[in-house]
Amino acid sequence: MAYIFQQALNALQLGSIYALIALGYTMVYGILTMINFAHGDLFMVGAFFCFLIAVYLKLSFVPTLLLSMLGVACLGVVIERFAYKPLRNAPRVSAIITALGVGLFLENFTLALSPYPKHIPPLLGNITWTIGSLSVSSLQIIVIVLSLCLMLILDFIVQHTKAGMAMRAISWDKTIVPLMGVSVNRIISLTFAIGTGLGGAAGVMYGLAYPVIDPYMGIMVGWKAFICAVVGGIGNVRGAMIGGFILGAVEIMVAAFFPSTYRDFVAFTLLLILLIVRPYGILGKPQPQKV
Amino acid sequence: MSSIKTIYHNLLAKWHTLTGHKLFWPVFMAAGLAFCIAVDTFDFVDLYLQLILIYVGINIILTVSLNLINGYMGEFSVGHAGFMAVGAYVASLLTVHVCPAGAQNLFFPLAILTGGIVAALVGFLVAIPSFKTRGDYLAIVTLAFCMIVKSVLENIDAVGGPRGLLGMEKLTTLPWVFFWTALSVWVIRNLVYSNFGRGVLSIREDEIASDLMSVNTRQVKIIAFIVSSFFAGIAGGLFAHALQFINPRMFDILKSTDILIMVYLGGIGSISGSIIGAVIYTILLEVLRPIGIWRMVLMPLMLVLLMIYRPRGIMGMKEARMFTPLRDLVTEKLWRQKKKEATDATP
Numbered sequence: 001m002a003y004i005f006q007q008a009l010n011a012l013q014l015g016s017i018y019a020l021i022a023l024g025y026t027m028v029y030g031i032l033t034m035i036n037f038a039h040g041d042l043f044m045v046g047a048f049f050c051f052l053i054a055v056y057l058k059l060s061f062v063p064t065l066l067l068s069m070l071g072v073a074c075l076g077v078v079i080e081r082f083a084y085k086p087l088r089n090a091p092r093v094s095a096i097i098t099a100l101g102v103g104l105f106l107e108n109f110t111l112a113l114s115p116y117p118k119h120i121p122p123l124l125g126n127i128t129w130t131i132g133s134l135s136v137s138s139l140q141i142i143v144i145v146l147s148l149c150l151m152l153i154l155d156f157i158v159q160h161t162k163a164g165m166a167m168r169a170i171s172w173d174k175t176i177v178p179l180m181g182v183s184v185n186r187i188i189s190l191t192f193a194i195g196t197g198l199g200g201a202a203g204v205m206y207g208l209a210y211p212v213i214d215p216y217m218g219i220m221v222g223w224k225a226f227i228c229a230v231v232g233g234i235g236n237v238r239g240a241m242i243g244g245f246i247l248g249a250v251e252i253m254v255a256a257f258f259p260s261t262y263r264d265f266v267a268f269t270l271l272l273i274l275l276i277v278r279p280y281g282i283l284g285k286p287q288p289q290k291v
Numbered sequence: 292m293s294s295i296k297t298i299y300h301n302l303l304a305k306w307h308t309l310t311g312h313k314l315f316w317p318v319f320m321a322a323g324l325a326f327c328i329a330v331d332t333f334d335f336v337d338l339y340l341q342l343i344l345i346y347v348g349i350n351i352i353l354t355v356s357l358n359l360i361n362g363y364m365g366e367f368s369v370g371h372a373g374f375m376a377v378g379a380y381v382a383s384l385l386t387v388h389v390c391p392a393g394a395q396n397l398f399f400p401l402a403i404l405t406g407g408i409v410a411a412l413v414g415f416l417v418a419i420p421s422f423k424t425r426g427d428y429l430a431i432v433t434l435a436f437c438m439i440v441k442s443v444l445e446n447i448d449a450v451g452g453p454r455g456l457l458g459m460e461k462l463t464t465l466p467w468v469f470f471w472t473a474l475s476v477w478v479i480r481n482l483v484y485s486n487f488g489r490g491v492l493s494i495r496e497d498e499i500a501s502d503l504m505s506v507n508t509r510q511v512k513i514i515a516f517i518v519s520s521f522f523a524g525i526a527g528g529l530f531a532h533a534l535q536f537i538n539p540r541m542f543d544i545l546k547s548t549d550i551l552i553m554v555y556l557g558g559i560g561s562i563s564g565s566i567i568g569a570v571i572y573t574i575l576l577e578v579l580r581p582i583g584i585w586r587m588v589l590m591p592l593m594l595v596l597l598m599i600y601r602p603r604g605i606m607g608m609k610e611a612r613m614f615t616p617l618r619d620l621v622t623e624k625l626w627r628q629k630k631k632e633a634t635d636a637t638p
Binding site: 115226 | 423424427442594
């Protein structure tokens with residue numbers, strides 16, 4: 001029993017990181033109907049910013065997290081401005097290919113600058129509490145609580161502020177919104193900043209939880225987070241959170257009860273089954289095609 | 292400036308008359324095959340250069356076959372490396388374990404063909420979800436398929452698991468690559484301009500409308516996926532026997548991304564574009580080898596710039612005249628004439 005609780009805790013930790021990244025995918029998709037395939041690599045850049053700040057500036061945890069988030073958010077806005085904005089009216093596929101190209105660029109640029117995996121120094125003291133046969137580390141609690149806080153803040157921004165209202169309006173109808181006096185470019189930049197900032201935060205937390213980072217770490221995590229976003233219904237903020245926790249739980253449970261090499265296999269097979277049963281995701285609405 | 296333009300137009304016209312000649316294709320094919328056989332037997336070309344030519348051929352097969360789904364049918368498939376992996380593993384297992392010793396040269400085409408057929412069967416399975424799901428969701432299905440293939444291969448110890456498979460002899464020779472490349476280009480080009488190919492194009496333009504016009508969309512999708520995955524499997528088999536070593540990590544999502552880049556670099560919906568894209572990408576990567584890892588930084592940057600300034604790729608839905616059937620050329624000419632008359636008539 002304690003084993004299951006232990007694994008559930010691990011699942012929460014992994015799931016919250018997935019959910020944070022999936023939020024970036026889903027927000028950008030909701031507003032631009034474009035899949036930002038570079039998002040997984042922005043997550044990786046977040047982890048590298050964390051490494052740089054922690055090693056060279058020797059800051060403590062909170063400023064490191066904030067600075068990394070800020071750095072990744074700026075990078076996201078710059079990428080949007082220079083790579084995606086010229087393509088807003090181009091065929092959708094060229095935007096996707098551009099995103100793939102940006103992702104490859106980030107990976108290989110980081111690889112060219114730092115060919116060896118890096119080790120993030122422990123920013124937080126790690127205390128392990130033992131309750132019965134259950135062991136809980138403070139790091140796990142911090143990762144879970146912090147991501148939940150970030151998600152709540154995001155949910156508040158999207159649902160209860162003026163900017164969030166503009167975001168929802170843009171994803172509803174792009175042609176009417178500018179007539180209502182909303183600056184679409186500013187809202188899109190803001191969306192990118194928030195989405196990629198959350199990805200950066202996920203990178204920092206991933207770096208704390210699994211301290212060895214390398215330039216290619218974003219690929220697999222990025223694609224998996226993308227799957228989370230789709231499972232929850234892409235474009236739906238709450239769906240992305242649910243999808244993240246589901247995938248985290250599935251992966252950890254598979255690794256707990258089967259050989260861990262089956263992890264990807266089971267996760268992706270489940271995804272296929274889910275897509276066949278509910279092709280529009282858990283919280284997504286089926287969109288009938290208009291003729 | 293204008294003189295350059297006239298020279299260009301003269302050259303283009305000469306090129307068109309050359310390629311339009313009815314003996315052009317037979318002579319070109321025979322010359323190409325003869326060159327490949329000569330290179331293979333007399334070995335007068337550097338081995339490194341030969342290997343690059345083999346890679347160019349394999350990449351052309353991959354690009355042209357992916358273009359059938361992504362370019363002509365308008366779906367977004369990212370699982371091409373998965374089909375390639377299936378073909379590579381089946382063909383390699385056959386030549387390593389099944390083939391009688393000494394008969395490998397005869398057995399090789401059969402092994403490659405079997406690899407292609409198994410990949411086609413897998414392609415049939417992937418085509419089934421494409422009836423209901425489209426767009427991004429189909430992209431995920433193919434992505435998941437690619438990762439499942441990789442994960443399954445890593446878990447089967449009989450094929451080497453994550454360590455990979457080796458023991459293949461170097462059976463991929465330039466004539467075989469030329470043969471399969473020419474075959475794939477020929478088959479897909481003829482498929483695209485056949486009645487069936489119109490169905491494929493109509494799915495790209497509007498699936499519901501084509502359904503209403505009595506195109507059997509399910510059948511068309513199945514056939515397109517089967518043909519595309521068949522050639523991907525062939526390419527995989529050739530790749531495995533050129534490199535003589537395969538492991539599951541070679542066929543992950545990065546490989547699919549590579550093929551996608553070649554397709555979109557050359558231009559979707561264009562056979563000549565695919566060939567140009569594959570040749571340019573493969574050769575550029577080799578030429579830039581001296582700058583090491585920075586070439587991998589430069590290539591995506593070029594891709595992004597290309598997408599911004601020419602979003603449809605180099606050829607971009609246009610077809611070189613040598614691949615277009617005469618009937619289409621005449622129809623297009625008549626259409627242009629009519630359009631010109633119409634614009635002239637209205638003041």
